[in-house]
Amino acid sequence: MASLTVPATVPSPAEDCEQLRKAFEGWGTNEALIISILAHRNASQRRLIRDTYARIYGQMLLKSLNDEISGDFERAVILWTLDPAERDAMLANEALRNWKPANRTLIEIACARTSTQLFAVRQAYHALFKRSLEEDVAAHTTATFRKLLVPLVSSYRYEGPEVNMKLAKSEAKILHDKISHKAYDHEDLIRILTTRSKPQLIATLNQFNNEFGSAFNKNLKSDPKDEFLASLRAAVRCFCCPERYFAKVARVAIEGLGTDENALTRVITTRAEVDLQLIKEAYMKRTSVPLDRAVAGDTSGDYERMLIALLGA
């Protein structure tokens, strides 16, 4: 369930472009007008606006936005305006240029998208960066992380509903055996997590819970500071309960001193057209505070208004 709201009658792309052009004209910029248009158009409408803008004004809309606005507001508007696959390719590249084990962007892109969407990200990555996604992941990540991330971003999982219960049982045992020996990066554990279809994997993890009396992820908490274990847990949560996973990313971004604007923008722009409504419900359930109120309390100005608009307020 998306949170994006699109008006019942949408102006033509040419009309939207004219309004955007007006928002950029003269002294200062009309940020409210930009938000009122772009934050209320779906991916194919935004694509049409970008194409029309380039045709009419001989300039890229993203370039104009880049000239007119700045800071967290600019980042949110530009990430949102991109096609989903392009946006993910940009986010992945950004994560790789300064890769840190604590960054979960690659895990999210590899595990919380459909197989077809992930492949579209790989195509967009070729077009934007003249390299392959897996090539950059392999070159910029290290050791254990590389063993996990390269097959994750290269996966093209089967998407049918079929589940093989015999396999689920045998692989639950393998997972338990590897975890019992703290062999968290064992090739069989990585193989199961990176190649099996999501329904098959969920059956295996349920089997794990039934057979061994505690959830797979609970067994990956031996060292709370271990970022590799945290990455495995994030992957599992992206498969099994993406809305609760993203609600937590938003919560961590908002809580504590300061705000992690990058993470907050990432959650809102990548999920507004997917399941942000469910994320809001999961957030409310966990914190007893509506996500839009929490966002409003922690951000300000045009950036705040952009996020609130995408949250469907």
Place this chain on the structure above:
Amino acid sequence: MASLTVPATVPSPAEDCEQLRKAFEGWGTNEALIISILAHRNASQRRLIRDTYARIYGQMLLKSLNDEISGDFERAVILWTLDPAERDAMLANEALRNWKPANRTLIEIACARTSTQLFAVRQAYHALFKRSLEEDVAAHTTATFRKLLVPLVSSYRYEGPEVNMKLAKSEAKILHDKISHKAYDHEDLIRILTTRSKPQLIATLNQFNNEFGSAFNKNLKSDPKDEFLASLRAAVRCFCCPERYFAKVARVAIEGLGTDENALTRVITTRAEVDLQLIKEAYMKRTSVPLDRAVAGDTSGDYERMLIALLGA
């Protein structure tokens, strides 16, 4: 350069189907008629014939072929009649069901196809087997081979012509270093071979040759019986000189006692629409015997006639 010959005026799919139906009718089968049609139609024409046949006769053409013909001839006709991506998916699955280190089918599919073709194979594999290709590769291969084959079949290499010479130099050094220490399955060696674009890889291998005075593949011959080293050499040859690689597969299939029909059929059906003309030239250069004469000398009957037709005689 393909070897396939298609007549200047091709009958309509309905006419072709009618003739095929005639070939199947009554006592016995008219194999020559089957060959005269199917062995002289390109992939999109064969696809149309299959669709039309199913519509007119309410039966799958492949099923009718399966009922009417047998042995090596059947295998050649059916493999040829399939779409290229479906054919590769079938060949990969066949190789995996009884996987042996000496089988090079997966290497060929991963390394001698374009990125888009390899992705189409992965899509066809989903549709045919309800699992992903990489999932079966990971589950059926072992140890060192798995380390190489999973990333190879999962790759989606960048296909632009750009080459980074600085990178080629540094990675040639890495390859040389790993090989000097006999670390043939080192993760950096695997990473370079499985993720870099083909032009980049060729630049790196040329650099290797220039800098260290002998070809990369020459350095992978320390143990002629080591199938992993042979697989690495096959991958490199599929990247750099597919026509010479396939000419050798055909030569090995033909030479010696008995014929390896599976390998011969694989080379001819997978390359007839790609570069079989070049493979014939490479074969001639190496053996001084035309490939079609060698095939005719080593096979017989309808199987021989089918292969000779695909060879463009």
